[in-house]
Amino acid sequence: MDIHLLKEILQKILDLLAHAVFPAAVFAISANINLREFADEFRKPALFIKAFIVASIVVPLITAGIVKLFNVPLLIAGIVLIAASAPGDSFVILEAKAKKGNIRLAAATMTLLCLTMPFMVPFWMGLFSRWFPLHLAVTPAGLFAAIAPITILPIAAGIILRSFMPAVTSVLQKIAQIIFKVAIVTVGFFALIIGFEGLRHFTLLAIAAILIVVSLALGFGYYAGGGERKDRISLALTASMGNFAVIILIAHLSYPGAHVLAVAMAFVILRGLIIISWYLLMRFRLRKLGIAFP
Numbered sequence: 001m002d003i004h005l006l007k008e009i010l011q012k013i014l015d016l017l018a019h020a021v022f023p024a025a026v027f028a029i030s031a032n033i034n035l036r037e038f039a040d041e042f043r044k045p046a047l048f049i050k051a052f053i054v055a056s057i058v059v060p061l062i063t064a065g066i067v068k069l070f071n072v073p074l075l076i077a078g079i080v081l082i083a084a085s086a087p088g089d090s091f092v093i094l095e096a097k098a099k100k101g102n103i104r105l106a107a108a109t110m111t112l113l114c115l116t117m118p119f120m121v122p123f124w125m126g127l128f129s130r131w132f133p134l135h136l137a138v139t140p141a142g143l144f145a146a147i148a149p150i151t152i153l154p155i156a157a158g159i160i161l162r163s164f165m166p167a168v169t170s171v172l173q174k175i176a177q178i179i180f181k182v183a184i185v186t187v188g189f190f191a192l193i194i195g196f197e198g199l200r201h202f203t204l205l206a207i208a209a210i211l212i213v214v215s216l217a218l219g220f221g222y223y224a225g226g227g228e229r230k231d232r233i234s235l236a237l238t239a240s241m242g243n244f245a246v247i248i249l250i251a252h253l254s255y256p257g258a259h260v261l262a263v264a265m266a267f268v269i270l271r272g273l274i275i276i277s278w279y280l281l282m283r284f285r286l287r288k289l290g291i292a293f294p
Contacts, residue, residue: 022090030158041108055087070209083242085124088113101233198262
């Protein structure tokens with residue numbers, strides 16, 4: 001079989017499975033929250049304002065400066081810039097749970113950022129296309145159509161069903177968890193194959209730029225989270241994890257002839273390794289200081 005045909009088949013399988021993984025994961029975790037608990041998070045307006053400023057304004061500006069300074073190759077630069085302008089990945093909720101963050105805050109913040117994304121992302125794409133020799137473009141309607149099915153809808157479904165039909169929700173939650181576990185193993189396998197192939201496009205300067213961008217995004221998000229460590233962890237993850245579906249959508253629309261999935265997956269792998277490294281460092285420092293961490 002032709003290697004290019006095999007890559008295209010792998011990419012299509014990965015795309016289909018990813019559209020099952022994201023909503024299943026978001027629903028399974030959001031179904032632990034009822035409407036009252038979700039609404040309680042909106043009683044922290046200052047926290048949401050800080051989260052929006054950091055994730056939707058500060059991080060894109062910092063990313064643009066670092067990408068320019070390090071002269072990152074254009075394809076990688078485009079992916080990194082799109083990720084910076086589209087905070088609120090579906091996996092933020094999953095990561096918040098795994099890293100002992102505030103799941104309710106992660107869900108509420110991601111919902112708000114997804115609602116503002118159709119306005120903020122086109123703005124940044126237009127600005128970045130002026131600052132860099134890129135042609136990034138997306139319509140608000142196209143953007144919302146891409147993110148709503150895998151973010152807003154499963155969050156809303158999980159919370160509403162938990163509030164009014166808890167018994168049914170528990171059954172659906174178990175089904176979603178099974179779908180997620182099966183799909184994530186398959187997605188992870190294909191993602192590693194495609195992602196490591198995409199790493200050959202990355203220069204050492206590009207990797208250094210991504211390390212700095214993700215680290216600064218984590219830092220700004222963490223300290224925007226106020227005094228509660230769980231809130232800090234959730235906002236750090238929100239600020240540092242750009243929406244993968246948006247990255248692929250804009251990259252394909254802007255450069256339909258380019259094979260962007262391998263490079264995008266390589267970026268996601270690098271980003272994940274950086275986030276895990278900082279998380280482990282935080283846990284080590286807290287234990288060394290004798291501070292309890294769940």
